[in-house]
Amino acid sequence: MADLMDNKVLMAFASYATIVVSKMMFMSTATAFFRITKKVFANPEDCASFGKGENAKKYLRTDESVERVRRAHLNDLENIVPFLGIGLLYSLSGPDLSTALLHFRIFVGARIYHTIAYLLPLPQPNRGLAFFAGYGVTLSMAYSLLRNKLYL
Amino acid sequence: MADLMDNKVLMAFASYATIVVSKMMFMSTATAFFRITKKVFANPEDCASFGKGENAKKYLRTDESVERVRRAHLNDLENIVPFLGIGLLYSLSGPDLSTALLHFRIFVGARIYHTIAYLLPLPQPNRGLAFFAGYGVTLSMAYSLLRNKLYL
Amino acid sequence: MADLMDNKVLMAFASYATIVVSKMMFMSTATAFFRITKKVFANPEDCASFGKGENAKKYLRTDESVERVRRAHLNDLENIVPFLGIGLLYSLSGPDLSTALLHFRIFVGARIYHTIAYLLPLPQPNRGLAFFAGYGVTLSMAYSLLRNKLYL
Numbered sequence: 001m002a003d004l005m006d007n008k009v010l011m012a013f014a015s016y017a018t019i020v021v022s023k024m025m026f027m028s029t030a031t032a033f034f035r036i037t038k039k040v041f042a043n044p045e046d047c048a049s050f051g052k053g054e055n056a057k058k059y060l061r062t063d064e065s066v067e068r069v070r071r072a073h074l075n076d077l078e079n080i081v082p083f084l085g086i087g088l089l090y091s092l093s094g095p096d097l098s099t100a101l102l103h104f105r106i107f108v109g110a111r112i113y114h115t116i117a118y119l120l121p122l123p124q125p126n127r128g129l130a131f132f133a134g135y136g137v138t139l140s141m142a143y144s145l146l147r148n149k150l151y152l
Numbered sequence: 153m154a155d156l157m158d159n160k161v162l163m164a165f166a167s168y169a170t171i172v173v174s175k176m177m178f179m180s181t182a183t184a185f186f187r188i189t190k191k192v193f194a195n196p197e198d199c200a201s202f203g204k205g206e207n208a209k210k211y212l213r214t215d216e217s218v219e220r221v222r223r224a225h226l227n228d229l230e231n232i233v234p235f236l237g238i239g240l241l242y243s244l245s246g247p248d249l250s251t252a253l254l255h256f257r258i259f260v261g262a263r264i265y266h267t268i269a270y271l272l273p274l275p276q277p278n279r280g281l282a283f284f285a286g287y288g289v290t291l292s293m294a295y296s297l298l299r300n301k302l303y304l
Numbered sequence: 305m306a307d308l309m310d311n312k313v314l315m316a317f318a319s320y321a322t323i324v325v326s327k328m329m330f331m332s333t334a335t336a337f338f339r340i341t342k343k344v345f346a347n348p349e350d351c352a353s354f355g356k357g358e359n360a361k362k363y364l365r366t367d368e369s370v371e372r373v374r375r376a377h378l379n380d381l382e383n384i385v386p387f388l389g390i391g392l393l394y395s396l397s398g399p400d401l402s403t404a405l406l407h408f409r410i411f412v413g414a415r416i417y418h419t420i421a422y423l424l425p426l427p428q429p430n431r432g433l434a435f436f437a438g439y440g441v442t443l444s445m446a447y448s449l450l451r452n453k454l455y456l
Contacts (some may be wrong), residue, residue: 015301071346
């Protein structure tokens, strides 16, 4: 057990995974921030403190800045879940430390840049390239894992 | 290998994670239940047994109780994915058993309460507090992990 | 560490999990393909290369084939996340190899069939049965895990 976390690749994975997941969790806070400052809610009980009855209902609406954060959040889920699953198994498969670090660093950098490009927003292809950089890293770990440890 | 699951923190994490993930899976069943009892579908092939042609198309619609379950389900995904990723790595980092149990218990309790508060619904801030309790637990594990095992 | 990946159940889990996660990642590519070929975008910056100003805004729309892929993708997330979490912990709990392989194979087969049934689409109950097959496998692993290793 102590041995497991003495493994440098697993320690590095734990650090980068925790950073990128914390970044993903920040999207919840950003959504809540825009919902409250712009008074844009999805549930009647959420806007009860802004008015009663018909007066509150007008806040049950959608807003482009809220939807943008929500799309960025969903894109994070769609890409960080594969990184967590494949990345952990890849880390346990005994890869070279420097190769593993390169994968983790590009992925985390790409996802942070993806969020910046989505929220500002930056013109394309900024967001597209950030997406494909992260996507490619995960596929590269998947390929490495299946080549070394395939057992079907 | 046997050693790994003899570790009490990891056994506790496995138990709590399995419970909270099973709870999340229940949301799929709840969505299907509301879709069928209220005849509210997203795909033409799903309502083929309720009528033919134009008659079936009227069931391609949205409904507030279905959308509410779907929002609760997505919120679960957004919060339980970080718990699974960070919680597993935290469990492997050798935390104190009673501290770890406290984290797992608050998280699972908060997410169960969050679902109840979302589906009934309970007035705010019930759901908001449940969200932040779970969110805080995950951030606390992330902080503990990065403080002890940072390797970048 | 070397021992961990010499474990056949964990190697099998790593292989099947990597395959099913790669399949899920394919949904991102499918969404991008339909968005570009059908010129259906969610963000103004994405359609800037198809026209300027008002001319570009007409591509900010939804399309049934894009929405169908997105629903299939979200359903994957909702079901593959539980498989990854529970499946990994189940694999570490020392199950019988042939029982574990049976679980992994049915799950991966069911999710691949689910995607085919969703995208073609096939008439119900094809997609419904594929969904419940995968759902049942995950619940069976959850039950096995809680029965053997419950620690609350």
